[in-house]
Amino acid sequence: MFDTQEILAHLRRWVEIESPTDAPETVNRMMDTLIADHAGLPVTCERIAGTQGRGDHVIVRSNWGQDKPGILVLSHLDTVHPLGFIKTRLPWKVEGDIAYGPGIYDMKAGALIAHHALKAVAGSGKSGLGITHLYVSDEEVGSPTSRAIIEAEGRKAKYVLVTEPARDGGKIVTGRKGVGRFEIFIRGVASHAGARPDDGRSAVRELGHVILALEGLCDPARGVTVTVGVVRGGTKPNVIPEEAYAEVDLRVPSLAIAEELTGKILGLAPKTEGVTIRVQGGMNRPPFEQTPEARKLFDHAHGIAAKIGFELAGVSTGGGSDGNFTAPYAPTLDGLGADGKGAHTDFEQIRISSLVERARLMQGLFETLA
Numbered sequence: 001m002f003d004t005q006e007i008l009a010h011l012r013r014w015v016e017i018e019s020p021t022d023a024p025e026t027v028n029r030m031m032d033t034l035i036a037d038h039a040g041l042p043v044t045c046e047r048i049a050g051t052q053g054r055g056d057h058v059i060v061r062s063n064w065g066q067d068k069p070g071i072l073v074l075s076h077l078d079t080v081h082p083l084g085f086i087k088t089r090l091p092w093k094v095e096g097d098i099a100y101g102p103g104i105y106d107m108k109a110g111a112l113i114a115h116h117a118l119k120a121v122a123g124s125g126k127s128g129l130g131i132t133h134l135y136v137s138d139e140e141v142g143s144p145t146s147r148a149i150i151e152a153e154g155r156k157a158k159y160v161l162v163t164e165p166a167r168d169g170g171k172i173v174t175g176r177k178g179v180g181r182f183e184i185f186i187r188g189v190a191s192h193a194g195a196r197p198d199d200g201r202s203a204v205r206e207l208g209h210v211i212l213a214l215e216g217l218c219d220p221a222r223g224v225t226v227t228v229g230v231v232r233g234g235t236k237p238n239v240i241p242e243e244a245y246a247e248v249d250l251r252v253p254s255l256a257i258a259e260e261l262t263g264k265i266l267g268l269a270p271k272t273e274g275v276t277i278r279v280q281g282g283m284n285r286p287p288f289e290q291t292p293e294a295r296k297l298f299d300h301a302h303g304i305a306a307k308i309g310f311e312l313a314g315v316s317t318g319g320g321s322d323g324n325f326t327a328p329y330a331p332t333l334d335g336l337g338a339d340g341k342g343a344h345t346d347f348e349q350i351r352i353s354s355l356v357e358r359a360r361l362m363q364g365l366f367e368t369l370a
Contacts, residue, residue, distance in 0.1 A: 027055030055137030065130025075111035076139030079103030110163030110337020117362035154326030173335030175316035180250030182281030200240025
């Protein structure tokens with residue numbers, strides 16, 4: 001039986017260890033705590049040293065069921081809020097059924113729910129499949145150092161459960177758009193803007209054409225968005241700009257559309273003679289499309305939730321997660337974390353009553369998936 005106040009007190013300890021992705025020493029302090037919290041459980045903890053200035057990753061494996069494909073749980077313990085945010089902007093606070101804190105919703109509550117569900121299953125001995133829980137340190141920046149680990153574990157899994165937060169009042173995530181990231185480098189010809197303007201070729205003006213072309217690729221009917229989120233160019237107001245730069249975000253619902261749009265973005269050509277365009281990048285996360293097997297996994301979870309006493313609904317979202325990396329290999333269910341709102345904001349919060357509800361759902365999945 002899960003105890004709300006016990007889980008909440010445990011969650012407070014985790015939330016008060018601030019762990020922004022770009023502070024690996026504090027992320028590793030969180031991983032120290034995580035490993036200590038598994039003491040006495042029938043599991044092994046493997047710690048993988050961080051690289052590229054990121055924190056460590058930890059793989060927790062049950063002592064049972066590791067001889068065949070089992071359940072992979074994905075969590076991240078890095079957050080987006082800078083160090084000190086809990087003191088200056090978002091202190092731990094409980095008001096009625098709401099608890100606040102940096103990273104509480106995205107996604108320390110979800111990671112902790114799965115931890116408590118694992119403890120419950122280890123105590124009951126009812127789980128048939130082995131459980132592997134991977135905690136990573138760099139999801140908030142695209143999982144550059146953990147992607148290979150995630151994919152390797154995903155290939156071995158029979159099912160994947162992702163503890164990202166629930167959506168819109170408790171919905172779980174059954175699909176996610178793929179995410180592409182691109183950089184665009186434009187080179188023109190510099191000249192004096194007053195004395196010799198005709199000698200120049202403006203990279204910034206060409207960037208304007210590029211922005212319009214990219215925004216023109218947006219297609220709401222097909223679920224495609226293209227966003228030019230960062231632009232730079234020029235040096236002085238009296239110089240025809242020689243260089244310009246942009247960073248682009250692409251969101252697509254399927255692999256076929258991803259290939260189509262990636263080709264168009266990489267194939268951008270200049271409209272101005274004497275100007276060159278170089279584009280680099282590609283898909284950062286593949287689309288997470290709901291397969292028939294993943295639909296069966298959702299239906300199974302829906303049945304467990306009904307027995308617990310709540311209605312479980314699924315939703316597709318534009319945001320990416322580490323579930324995007326496993327969906328091509330194994331049935332994946334996402335958004336199994338706590339209900340709440342305000343991810344990445346100064347009012348990030350969870351609904352406390354959802355902690356036990358979601359822990360019972362996770363325990364039910366651990367015990368009945370076979």
